[in-house]
Amino acid sequence: MNKNTMSGNEKCAYKAESKWKNGIEKKALIALCSFSLLSLSAFPSFAENANNNVESGTNNTVSGDANAWNLEDNSISFFEVPELVNHYSSIAEMEKDLISQSTKGMEGVKSAVKEQKADIVDALSDNISLLKDQRDNTEDKTVKEALGKEIAKLEKVKNSKKILPGLDSSLVEANYALTELAKTDKEMTKAEKKTEKSIRSQFLTGKALLSDAMQNLLFSYAQTENTRKMLEKRVSLMQRSLDKIRKEQSLGKATGNDVAAAELSLKSAEADLNKLRDGMDTMKRNIGLSLGWHMNTYQNITIESIPDFPREYLNGRNQETDYQAVLARNSEYGEILREKEKNITGWTEKKQKEREKSEEIRSAVEALWATVEEKALALKMAETNASLSQLKKDRAARMEAQGLISRVDAEGMELDALSSENAYENARLDYNQAVFRYEEAVKKGILSLE
Known part of the structure; x- marks a missing residue:
């Protein structure tokens, strides 16, 4: 790895890992903990008026249970829209990318911590295995008992998450290292959650406004759908009328002009219907692309009726x-x-x-x-x-x-x-x-x- 091309977060993780491998455990831990504290202070606090659901990523609308929606199907229901915006819209994708980039360094530190912990635990496990072999191969009860106590100490240190009293000098550093690594991992997790929470708060308003716009667009789509149904009935009526006039013409009760007029009315109704269908397709495409579908999949969408x-x-x-x-x-x-406040003594601009x-x-x-x-x-x-x-x-x-x-x-x-x-x-x-x-x-x- 070329250190000259590393980011600040990668350099921190690399430095910590190198010092661990050189046996300078305490300095590495200090570096890791310092990074943790910097991460916690590097992002703004959660917006005061943020939605309480921001941590879970939900943004429920006026009605309906988010858990009731199947977001993976091709059906769009009215109250499902905020969840689709929250998970699949372009705003949601921007949010995910920003969270990923902002927590990338923290994930690197957590990975380094995990590796160092694994190295220490593996070393302790190897020692435990050796002592167990010695214990099993001796008949001396005193030696067996001593080895058993030593094994118990090693097992306790191996699983330790806090500083243990009364350890031999050879185990103090391992216990301290594992304890500090556990703390660092915990701090990194907290930093990740706080970062994600802060970023989500920045997108709350945009998501809410997009959800509102999409739900209002569904009303326009539903009104257009009503007009489509009316025009389809009108076409059917014009077709029946033409059929009647043609029958009347065959009986001498209607003229060619009557038939031509009926045909013109039918063609006009069909043209209106086709034009409306094209407009509905455009509207469905806009809805689909805004909520996570693609150009080659939006036509599969079924838009459900708006509940009363x-x-x-x-x-x-x-x-x-x-x-x-x-x-x-x-x-x-x-x-x-x-x-x-710019002026605390009188009537202010605020x-x-x-x-x-x-x-x-x-x-x-x-x-x-x-x-x-x-x-x-x-x-x-x-x-x-x-x-x-x-x-x-x-x-x-x-x-x-x-x-x-x-x-x-x-x-x-x-x-x-x-x-x-x-x-x-x-x-x-x-x-x-x-x-x-x-x-x-x-x-x-x-x-x-x-």
């Missing part, structure tokens, strides 16, 4: 309590609180910024609350309209069968019913998204307004 939030979500909630929860979790407000931000957050919470109320009302209206349109469609179908209204009128009623059904599904998604955004504010401090 309670219709009476705001009942029993307290807006002031929720506002205080947002204050406690909002990262921008937290940054202001951590700023140093206090002004704190007041402005708190009022901004209050206004945002009020707006989110109002949006939930507005979307809840719109959902009720859309549900009513969808039910009425369905009744009108069913009635029109019966009247057409009895010859009381024309085919065109009946088809118009059916198209109205399709449109009303789609409007209801979109209103349901709008309501769920409004509740989700309110939850994101209260649970994570993320204020996402339309």
Whole structure:
């Protein structure tokens, strides 16, 4: 190994190992312990407003148990998104790389410690084996007893993790070395955990914002999916209409212009459907690439339906309590609180910024609350309209069968019913998204307004 090309951490480990092999155990241990202390102080402390789950690497969203998700399949469920971001997103990959690079030196020291411990333990084991052979080959009880005591001492030192009293001078250094190596290994493990914790805290906000963006994108995908279903039904309706007109033409009840108009309507509906499908594929690709899939695998993804939030979500909630929860979790407000006072005698810039931000957050919470109320009302209206349109469609179908209204009128009623059904599904998604955004504010401090 060329010492001139080593990093500082590698030089420390190499130096420690060399001194061990030259018999200077204490100096090597001091070097190892010094590296440990430097590692502990080289990284910033965990962010004050960090999530308590950072050590385990979890970042749970408003609902659902992270342990319930199968992150290895090709299915994406709404509440699974934060876990996918946490494990497979580009942010997660950056986090893993930084942790690996930052703990590489510590792993080198731990490896050196492990080797030195193995050398000492092997030497003690060899001595124990020799003494056991001598004990087994003698008939002198006094010698057997003495050898047995010596073997017991060696076994005790071999397994020691603390300084043992009353050892012979020949065993003191081995006991001390093993004890100090155990301490060094423990300190390295602590340093690794603290480093990982510190690094994870730096990525918390980015992961939370990406999760929020991806979950909001799933609402857009679901709305597009609703439109796709409506367009597929529209194409089916246009196809049935064309088939009827062609049959009527054969009976002399429709003209060539009627057929041409029906064919044009069908082609227009099919073109709209194909265009929407292309847009959905692009949207799925963006979702997949953001959550860990690749260009050659994203088409295998199945995106599950978004679960419904309670219709009476705001009942029993307290807006002031929720506002205080947002204050406690909002990262921008937290940054202001951590700023140093520049003037302790009067009204400071920090206090002004704190007041402005708190009022901004209050206004945002009020707006989110109002949006939930507005979307809840719109959902009720859309549900009513969808039910009425369905009744009108069913009635029109019966009247057409009895010859009381024309085919065109009946088809118009059916198209109205399709449109009303789609409007209801979109209103349901709008309501769920409004509740989700309110939850994101209260649970994570993320204020996402339309």
